[in-house]
Amino acid sequence: MNILKSRCKIRKFSFLIQTRNLALKRFPNYSILTDKDYRKNRCLDDVNSLDSYNEDWLKSCKGNSKLVLLPKTTLELSEILKYCYAKNLAICPQGGNTGLVGGSVPVFDEIIISTRLMNQIIKLDEESSILSCQSGCILQNLDDYVSQRSLIMPLDLGAKGSCHIGGNVSTNAGGLRLLRYGSLKGNVLGLEVVLSNGEILNSMNVPLRKDNTGFDTKQIFIGSEGQLGFISGVSILCPPRPRAANLILVACNGKSFQNVIQIFKTAKLELNEILSAFEFMDRESMRAVKENSNLENPFSIEVSEKCDFYCLVETHSSDEESALRKIENFYSKLSEKDLGLDCIVAENKTQFSYIWSLRERIAESLTKDGHNYKYDISLPLNKMYDLVIDIRKRFSENDAKNYFRRCIGYGHLGDSNLHLNVTSEKYDEKIFKLLEPFLYEWTMKNNGSISAEHGLGLKKKNYIYYSKTKENVEYMRKLKKLFDPKLLLNPYKTLPDF
Amino acid sequence: MNILKSRCKIRKFSFLIQTRNLALKRFPNYSILTDKDYRKNRCLDDVNSLDSYNEDWLKSCKGNSKLVLLPKTTLELSEILKYCYAKNLAICPQGGNTGLVGGSVPVFDEIIISTRLMNQIIKLDEESSILSCQSGCILQNLDDYVSQRSLIMPLDLGAKGSCHIGGNVSTNAGGLRLLRYGSLKGNVLGLEVVLSNGEILNSMNVPLRKDNTGFDTKQIFIGSEGQLGFISGVSILCPPRPRAANLILVACNGKSFQNVIQIFKTAKLELNEILSAFEFMDRESMRAVKENSNLENPFSIEVSEKCDFYCLVETHSSDEESALRKIENFYSKLSEKDLGLDCIVAENKTQFSYIWSLRERIAESLTKDGHNYKYDISLPLNKMYDLVIDIRKRFSENDAKNYFRRCIGYGHLGDSNLHLNVTSEKYDEKIFKLLEPFLYEWTMKNNGSISAEHGLGLKKKNYIYYSKTKENVEYMRKLKKLFDPKLLLNPYKTLPDF
Incomplete structure (x- = not known):
């Protein structure tokens, strides 16, 4: 196998600007993978089959990993992580690869560990309505399964046919029915997490709605984008399916x-x-x-x-x-x-x-316009659409009419969550500069969040200070160091560069 | 003021046994409070007014604090904590002091910081139905307040007339309607927390249902019993009040x-x-x-x-x-x-x-029987009452009929949460030994939790391994060290002795 020390390719996205400015560099202390590092057992290493793992759904970010590993069990996953920890090999955890902020694909040559084969349902406790499963189960499959017991999955989103429940939990996916069934922070009742050193933290042994024995450590993994641990199993409460x-x-x-x-x-x-x-x-x-x-x-x-x-x-x-x-x-x-x-x-x-x-x-329709500038903003309800109006005004004041195709607003109004999308035939720096940082500043001024549900990933990590205080980010860094001291899990993402 | 290096008095409780065996000792590295340490401004230091702060509601635990501080603002609280951090003075955070596991009273001479005067409502955002308030607001008062806007607090419990919302969040209180409105992990949308060194971690600035910008650090404070930080403010989602x-x-x-x-x-x-x-x-x-x-x-x-x-x-x-x-x-x-x-x-x-x-x-009725042996267990539904039956059988097989007055089971069946209570005229070691560790072993064998909602506090901390793995407890210790490196907050509790 020809191992190349490769640069990240990021196409067509506004993010292009950012990488250029920040000169994103591969962390030099990570080891380079060699042939000796693995046997051909549930590995993908030929260039063609790697493509769909290296690139995100929007085709906006592309890494250059030379190896995808497909463990089936938590113990296998733990063995892999132990090995990588010892050898200082960086890792990109991947579920269904449906994320929108470049969080699920490698940036350089990180080894991709996919949950694709960790797709077994462990148990559905019919009395408590708690489903336990491996993290690679596809959301739609889980919903089909629990529907046979007159239950429904507490979350639903456009990507349900391909997203994995582990990815949903890692990114604290919101979706279409959060308004009714609440967030994953309330509905996830247990997790099994493999830490970067291979240690397993398990809170799935007790399929219970209530457990107040000590700190609820599992919560910190919900929405932490694979930075703190690799989620291998999930226990989740399923409400009754509506008649x-x-x-x-x-x-x-x-x-x-x-x-x-x-x-x-x-x-x-x-x-x-x-x-x-x-x-x-x-x-x-x-x-x-x-x-x-x-x-x-x-x-x-x-x-x-x-x-x-x-x-x-x-x-x-x-x-x-x-x-x-x-x-x-x-x-x-x-x-x-x-x-x-x-x-x-x-x-x-x-x-x-x-x-x-x-x-x-x-979302799918917009991709046909060409380049998409995607924003996922929480705002107080009565301010929610003003942002779209102000962006349009800004475009018209700056004669950008000929540059962009659409500027639209839609989203989960019940959760105060606006999806603001601008499209143009191809990436255009003029449009980008009209949008950013204006849009983030506007959001901050109006007490909004610059990422309601999509997360930060690679693309939005450096905008974190628009929504989080310095102290909060500092403790994020401390938590990262506590759970992943060698910074091997999903590097270059979520935490800001400075 | 006469400062005494005093021992904890624990009365009438099964826990008596435990302290005797473990020879609970005051941490010698903590400083002793002196007159120089404070001015008489919102301080209580005369013996009579200290009593109700030093002793818990069940009259089962009594500490010997010489000082209660009553800050009104987060900044005051932060100043106090900074001072204590510099001087190495241990602290017992206290809300309404309605806990049942000895978590809210000092064990030795810790300074009590009460949230009693931090009782201001900050804002009720009517569009998002999010209430923001200081942590010392009494739950009943909050419910009365939001009821004027046709909303309801998402939690309700027997102690609502005196418990504080900050205490509810610190202990992840469950209560009577968790079945319907879900847990605090889903309903608490923002927290303001003062760390032991006086730093303030604030996630209340954004009153939003959705915010996926980085790790959700606030979650780790929910249910951590004042070990990691002092909750000073809470933002909470209030559902529509039923007609x-x-x-x-x-x-x-x-x-x-x-x-x-x-x-x-x-x-x-x-x-x-x-x-x-x-x-x-x-x-x-x-x-x-x-x-x-x-x-x-x-x-x-x-x-x-x-x-x-x-x-x-x-x-x-x-x-x-x-x-x-x-x-x-x-x-x-x-x-x-x-x-x-x-x-x-x-x-x-x-x-x-x-x-x-x-x-x-x-619960109140039982206190009139004399001594209460209280257990708060989560169990799979179909096993839930078997524990009561087995305990009664054990009593009858061991001729304990004359020793105990009642052995009863009640609770939140909808959440699989059993309150098992045994009473006797006064504390009796024979009864205690019939109950423990039998009851905890039984719970563990049947995949239950030894504390469904009451928490661990002082009384149950050493039973944690019946419900949590060694790895989980180890990471609890690491989190404790990260957020409270001098171990000043609520010492002797929650984390096991070994």
Whole structure:
């Protein structure tokens, strides 16, 4: 095998700028992999099969790892990590590789350890509704499995068909139904984590909702992006599967985002405990899925021409009859307050999926525009859309009309989470400079978070101070050193360069 | 002021044995407080006013602190901690002092820092339903406050009238409605923590549901019993206050606990998203509140003579009509399956409170028996009551009938959390030796947790290995050292002696 000391290739992304400026360098103290380091047993080392592991889903980051390892058990994983620890070999843990911030692909030649073959369900305790499984299980498969016991996975996201539960936990994935079922910090009840030295920290032996025996160390691994340990197993609480799921698409009245907020407040009041998702998308988002994915706007031309915002409101309920009554109340409150132009209630599974696809396929549609500048921002609700308006204003004031294709806002309104996306045919520094640092400063000024759910990874690590204090970052570094003293796990990411 | 190098007095508790065996000693490296160390500004140092701070609610542990400090602001608290850090003075953080494991009172002469005057509400963000407040706010006061905005605190427990939210978070309090609203790990969205050296770690600046910018360090403070930092502020998500709350007391049919489990399963199916609490109490618990607190069993004599178990089933709903229909379905399912002897639905607020008091006042009632041996165990549901049966069997096999007064089981069945309590006129080593370590070994064998919600504190710290692995405890020690390098915060507790 020809081992090359290779540089990271980062394509087409705004991040390009950053690497150039910071001159990201391979940590010189890491060892270089040699043939002696492994036997050909569940290893991938030929260039073709490595490609999909080295590059992220957005094709925005590409590393140059020469080896992917595919352990099946925690003990195998532990042996691998022990070896790497002894030999000072850096590691990139990888799940379904569906991350959006370059956190799941190597930067240089880190060995990729994939959870792909750690895909066994360990147990579903039907009395406590706690599922225990290996970290490489695909979210969709888990949901199919628990559905047979009338349960549902407490998280759902666009990438469910390929993302791994271990990756979900490592990145504290939020998704579409956090509003209803809460975050992974509440739903993950146990973890098995292999530390960089091969030690195993296990809190999965006790499949319990309550355990107050000492510090809850597992929590620190949730959302730490593979920096502190490698998650090998997960125990997670699964709520009862709703007997009735309903979906309403509202074409909002009026130009003001305040109306959208009023619709949300009405939904909270009228749908209350059965509200399971509240998403919004703007006119430009609806146009993107039409133009790039051939998904027709289901409203009449008259309505769609007038409509600036759409809300997608989902309910999960144990009882269809009372759900429908609540939905009716919700609808009549919207009419009373003149908040909706029109409303579609999905009448069958096909309509249900179609309406969801309008929202779920936005991200995919945008990739067809060319280059994507993706932002994932938490903001106080009443400020949420102002950022999109201000960015558009900034573009127009700076004559950027000819440079960008779209500037859109959509996202999880119920969680105050805005996905702001700008597209252009190819990466353009002018656009980038109009966006950053303006957008981060704007977010900080308005008490927002510069990464609501996507994490920091490689691309956003150096923006951390817009949302975290110096003291917090300092303790992140101390925690990193405590759990991974040789800094071998997922290097160059999450923690800022300075 | 006469400063005495004093020994901890621990009265009447099983723990007595433990201290004797382990010869608990004051850490010799801690400094002794002198008059020079403080000015009389929000200090308590006369013996009478110190008493209630030095002794716990159960009157089972008593320390000998000579000084209580009552800061009002985070900066004052930070100044105090900085001073103590420089002078090597040990500290006992204290909230409402309602803990049950001796975690909130000093062991020797630690300075008590009480959150009593840190009782300001900072903000209730009505759009996001996030409440931010100082850590000394009393839970009941917070609930009253948010109720004016049609919100509810996501936790509720018997001690709500005196416990502080900071103490709730430090001990990861569970309580009566965890089943519905989830744990503090999901509901606490931000914390302000003062570390032992006076540094402030703040994640409250961003009142957001989602923030994935780096490690979520605040999580490690939830449930760490004041070992890692002093919680000074809390941001917490408040769910919508239910418009209709209903309460059903079921007198269960049959001798077997399996029937109780069947009732729970029926409740989960029929009441589903509106189920807010599922508690159980056995015949002896009902007898205790009658004998010691004059609370009459609301069922007929005929029913109560036959009944071994009672279930208290609460619903929280936005819509009374459909709630009542669901309750009716629940009731008819119980009849169909012959699971209930009788059923009472609270018809007004007085009945609602009365029925809850039957459950909530068990702990208080038991103190009137004399000495209490209290256990707070998580167990798989189908094993949950077997422990009570086995303990009774053990007592009868060992002719302990004359020694103990009661051996009862009650608790949060919906969370698999058993409160097993034994009482005797005064502390009796024979009873203690029948209980321990048998009960802990039994719990471990059945994959339970030896402390579901009460924590470890002083009393249970050395039993940690029954529920946590050696590796986990080792990393607890490392975390302790990282955040509190001089081991000044809440010493002698939570972490085991060896």
